[in-house]
Amino acid sequence: MRDRDGTEDEPLFRPYAVTGGRAEPRYHLAMETLVSSVALKSNDYSLLGPEQESIMMLCRTVRSVAEISALLRVPLGVARVLIADMADEGLVRLHMPQLNQGQPDLNLLERVLSGLRRL
Amino acid sequence: MAGGFGVGKTTFVGAVSEILPLTTEAVMTDASAGIDDLGLTPNKTTTTVAMDFGRLSLDQDLILYLFGTPGQHRFWFMWDDLVRGAIGAVVLVDSRRLADCFPAIDYFEEAQLPFLVAMNGWEGQFLHSEDEVREALSLPPHVPVVRTDARSRDAVKSTLISLVEYVLTVRAAYGRTY
Numbered sequence: 001m002r003d004r005d006g007t008e009d010e011p012l013f014r015p016y017a018v019t020g021g022r023a024e025p026r027y028h029l030a031m032e033t034l035v036s037s038v039a040l041k042s043n044d045y046s047l048l049g050p051e052q053e054s055i056m057m058l059c060r061t062v063r064s065v066a067e068i069s070a071l072l073r074v075p076l077g078v079a080r081v082l083i084a085d086m087a088d089e090g091l092v093r094l095h096m097p098q099l100n101q102g103q104p105d106l107n108l109l110e111r112v113l114s115g116l117r118r119l
Numbered sequence: 120m121a122g123g124f125g126v127g128k129t130t131f132v133g134a135v136s137e138i139l140p141l142t143t144e145a146v147m148t149d150a151s152a153g154i155d156d157l158g159l160t161p162n163k164t165t166t167t168v169a170m171d172f173g174r175l176s177l178d179q180d181l182i183l184y185l186f187g188t189p190g191q192h193r194f195w196f197m198w199d200d201l202v203r204g205a206i207g208a209v210v211l212v213d214s215r216r217l218a219d220c221f222p223a224i225d226y227f228e229e230a231q232l233p234f235l236v237a238m239n240g241w242e243g244q245f246l247h248s249e250d251e252v253r254e255a256l257s258l259p260p261h262v263p264v265v266r267t268d269a270r271s272r273d274a275v276k277s278t279l280i281s282l283v284e285y286v287l288t289v290r291a292a293y294g295r296t297y
């Protein structure tokens with residue numbers, strides 16, 4: 001998601017304390033966290049594992065963590081670990097909406113409302 | 120989306136979703152009390168909990184996801200995750216089986232997530248009025264009770280619009296919490 005001013009395009013991570021052990025993802029990925037793949041040079045694809053390759057293909061259009069889990073038929077926790085690792089390796093970008101004390105900000109709510117009315 | 124078993128949650132999501140509703144699963148490990156040897160763990164049970172969802176692209180860079188648990192709501196841990204960052208909740212009810220939605224209402228009140236109650240009319244028939252439902256559920260006066268039809272895109276759309284409008288009013292009136 002873009003920032004409020006519509007210019008920001010950096011990944012918006014939700015930092016997550018590393019509690020030790022590889023099984024803990026570095027980022028807390030919400031079910032609705034959006035993932036998009038970064039364009040790779042074609043020979044870089046041969047270095048990817050099969051799940052990574054599937055995720056790269058799926059996320060050519062922006063998809064949520066939940067969608068990736070459902071479409072790859074892997075449990076949510078597995079999808080989270082795969083995606084967090086790929087974010088670490090710079091293969092995918094993560095996007096989160098602007099939250100204000102854990103809630104969507106008013107600007108986002110207004111945009112959702114007008115989007116629904118336009119449907 | 121929350122509500123009792125078979126009340127029409129998946130139908131509701133499917134009526135507006137641009138994809139067929141998908142299901143993601145989470146595995147919950149419940150280590151019961153007692154000595155828990157890492158190898159053999161007879162007391163450890165794992166439960167798979169599913170979450171259905173649909174997707175609605177509202178703008179080039181704006182996607183709305185609608186999530187709901189199928190069946191009974193015994194497992195709230197997936198909701199704990201969703202409540203953060205969620206706009207609000209729709210509690211779908213069948214007015215003949217109101218008790219089915221008590222746990223959902225308790226949960227959203229506790230989590231301070233704004234919600235509205237949507238009566239799903241079966242075959243367009245509403246057997247109870249909004250006021251009867253409000254009273255039976257002991258809802259505070261500001262919580263909206265609306266009529267919907269889970270099978271109709273327009274009805275679902277207007278239920279979602281009512282929810283977002285309500286959330287905006289709540290925010291304007293009460294600030295952060297409601």
Ligand SMILES: Nc1nc2c(ncn2[C@@H]2O[C@H](COP(=O)(O)OP(=O)(O)OP(=O)(O)O)[C@@H](O)[C@H]2O)c(=O)[nH]1
Nearest residue numbers: 123124125126127128129130189190240241242269
């Ligand atoms: N006649 C009628 N049937 C409906 C309506 N809403 C849902 N149904 C049907 O009722 C059945 C249950 O609906 P679902 O949408 O699967 O209900 P659910 O709440 O997702 O059910 P669980 O996930 O099993 O808890 C389906 O066969 C629907 O087609 C409605 O408004 N009218």
Ligand SMILES: [Mg+2]
Nearest residue numbers: 128129189190
């Ligand atoms: Mg269902």
